[in-house]
Amino acid sequence: xxxxxxxxxxxxxxxxxxxxxxxxxxxxxxxxxxxxxxxxxxxxxxxxxxxxxxxxxxxxxxxxxxxxxxxxxxxxxxxxxxxxxxxxxxxxxxxxxxxxxxxxxxxxxxxxxxxxxxxxxxxxxxxxxxxxxxxxxxxxxxxx
Numbered sequence: 001x002x003x004x005x006x007x008x009x010x011x012x013x014x015x016x017x018x019x020x021x022x023x024x025x026x027x028x029x030x031x032x033x034x035x036x037x038x039x040x041x042x043x044x045x046x047x048x049x050x051x052x053x054x055x056x057x058x059x060x061x062x063x064x065x066x067x068x069x070x071x072x073x074x075x076x077x078x079x080x081x082x083x084x085x086x087x088x089x090x091x092x093x094x095x096x097x098x099x100x101x102x103x104x105x106x107x108x109x110x111x112x113x114x115x116x117x118x119x120x121x122x123x124x125x126x127x128x129x130x131x132x133x134x135x136x137x138x139x140x141x142x143x144x
Contacts, residue, residue: 002031002106005064008057009037010048017060024067030075031110034064076111076132079104083142086127088119100125102137111135 005020024032036057039046052060079102086100089112098119099112114136119125127139 001027001029002033002110003027003029004033004035006035006037007060007064008052008054010045010052011050012037012052021064021067024064024071028071028075029068030104031072031106032064032068033109034061034068036061072135073132076135076137079137080129080132083126083128084113084139085124086113086115086139088115088121088123088125091118091121098125100127102127111137114138115141117141 005024007017007020036054037045037052039051084102084104086102088098088100090099091097092099096116096118098115098117100115100119101107101110102113105111105113111134113127113129114133115125115127116138117125117140119141126142128142129137129139131138
């Protein structure tokens with residue numbers, strides 16, 4: 001499961017932020033993106049009062065990101081040892097490595113699966129996941 005949070009919206013209080021952090025811990029979302037509010041002309045929020053200082057909004061963003069690291073790591077660790085079909089999106093030139101995504105990884109925002117083999121682009125390859133490396137998973141192709 002994934003979500004995106006916006007912090008620092010006009011009127012957001014410290015108590016509101018604390019409730020968001022509590023939700024983050026309780027929900028334990030596999031993937032989470034977070035953005036600090038940025039005032040934009042022409043938007044309905046542009047003229048709202050109660051603006052959160054930019055430095056505070058950025059601090060809140062950094063805190064959410066920091067708190068998410070172990071949550072995502074635990075979610076990914078749960079997949080180590082499993083077999084997943086991986087869509088091959090890229091081959092690493094000069095290496096017997098391919099990069100792809102499993103069902104649990106959204107394009108361009110989540111980690112990848114590093115497959116220790118040269119695979120054909122566009123193929124779905126069954127992969128035994130052998131380890132987590134940051135937000136990426138690594139594995140070996142399975143026969144069959």
